[in-house]
Amino acid sequence: MKTLLSIAGMTLLFAACKSKTASYTVQSRTLNEAVYASGEIMPEAYYFLKANSADLLLKVMVKEGDTVHQNEVLAVLGTPGQLEQVDILQRQVALAGSNAQEQSAALTELRSRIALAKTKQEQDALNADRYTELARSKAVSEKDAEQARVQAATSATEYKTLQDQYQTLQSDLSGKLLQARQQLTATTQSREGKVLKSPVNGRVYKVYLKTGELAQLNAPIVMVGLPGQFKLELLVDERDISKIRTGQKVYFETDVYKGKQFEATVNKIIPLLQKESRSFQVEAAVQDTALFYPQSSVEANILIRERINALVIPSDYLMKGDSVYLQQGKELHKTAIVTGIRNGDWVEVKSGLKAGDVIATKEGK
Template sequence: MKKLLLTAGIAILATACKEKIPVYTVQQRTLNEAVYASGEIMPQAYYFLKSNSADLLLQVKVKEGDAVNRDQVLAVLGTPSQLTQSDILHRQVALAGSNAEDGSATLNELKERIEQARQKYEADNLNAARYTDLAKDKAVAEKDAEQTRLEAANSLHTYRSLQQQYLAQKNALADKLLQTREQLAANNQVREGKVLKSPVDGSVFKVYLKEGELAPLNDPVMMIGLPGKFKLELLVDERDISKIKTGQKVYFETDVYAGKQFAATINKIIPVLQKESRSFQVEAAVLDSNAFYPQSSVEANIIIRENIRALMIPADYLLKGDSVYLQQGKEWRKTHITTHTKSGEWVEITGGLHAGDIIAKKE
């Protein structure tokens, strides 16, 4: 990473008449100190949907730019036979659920038979009671009365038998529904990670694969996020991370909008060193409302100090070991100084020089 020092104003170099060497009068100047960082611009909230195993991408149900709802199925992975089996199980569950409802055709048929049996029993029971009374009065033979009572008993048995049959059938249909649901749940567990659903109400930013392509393990299939707001994911060199604080301004550029500068604010510092790059990741909320493109590369300056007054000298006046030739009376003496921020053209001085001192650039 490189550190940028932005200064306001242009140095005026004078030439000593006698010694014919360039000299410079030390003075205060306005400067902005910044730390360079690079990275990507991303949605403020985003998710990579991945497969939990290497599988074929069977179905892609959305395209880039589509608005999606939470838990909406976006893609299906696996083999065609697995997809067919899943469809069959879903249909079986739907059918079993329909059969188990109180108003299903199977149960309604039994209800009608039960109602007919109830009516027949009530009629037979009434007839048996009438014949029994007539037999007491010797109006009919006892044998006929006994026959009507037997018919009433048979009707009652049929009525109760149909009621028990109804309960048994209802329980059997409920068990069938439970079994199919368990089979579907087991299938879903096996296929967990193969049916990709949206975790949020948002938009599809990127679809990385096409139907029929192999989705490698843990590789993203698509990126989902919340539209409208963006953030920067930046890498800061480990030597500069101590200077970074939340709330600092960030000015950045992206090739998508070449030559245009945008603003952001540091809002998160992830305190874990990335060993490969020897850098830390920081995040910054983008303040502009432009339509940015996720994963576009950015280059940024994180402002450490802004519009401050400091003693400055041209960098080419500084000697090795942080010293300069300082005019003392009529002589030039090599004097050690203390520096702070350096860039290609300017050096900030924190000790050893004062405003108005004159220094020379000698070979």
């Protein structure tokens, strides 16, 4: 179990007190037990916008550090011809929709012809009835009456034909609108993943490619996340994961602020072993409001127990195999010990030594 550097402000937490002498008198100290973890710092919520197929990066609309809004287009994949095709189909849908409206020029003109044909059909029908009555009284010839009836029938046929034409034209225009919409939908679906939009109101943290470069399948193009809120993504050895609980304090360092320590709190334990590293991922909410940089590496200690009174020795005196040189008079005897907590420069001794024993380095002979 590894541990981090000292944490200032806590009683002997991670105390760094290397012995400057050749010997050390074993004694008890107050320690804190912690589990070492390493990982990186990330925005509390972040997203990698990726390509759904290998394609050229046509446009990048943002740069790193930009503030963006939800659904704002950040990058476009594909070729100019593909974008033009979408524009053409959108115009075709708009035109087809306009033509299919009741107020369109074609339907309006045909309705006018139908109105005229209806008026003529009604007039010819009345005229045919009148001529038929006049023929009965011998006021006009039967031939004239027959001609009037033929004209009425012709007008009725023309009126019905125009009505049928109107229905046919309406159906044809509606069909063209539906077809245009289907083509646009199919083309738009094929371009899903090629127009990359921000899923949140946030900040652009990284742009991985430049305009004109080839984006590989599932390769990140833009990273966007929530600004001002960060979390740690840590890896904990499988031998230590059983000690981790949500709510535990985490003290961490990052090279960006070398020598400065920050605090976080464990809020998520992902119970899935990562076989490659034989470790588990643990997330911790960062309490500090410093300007952190995503994907910066961190080293951390997750505090397990506080203020443990333990028999300890400086880690410099511990040799491989957990043994020390015990000073007895002028002689040094190699003695095996059982260790416990290893906290900074201190190692807990569970057995093998007692308070008051004097240990020495080999150089102290």
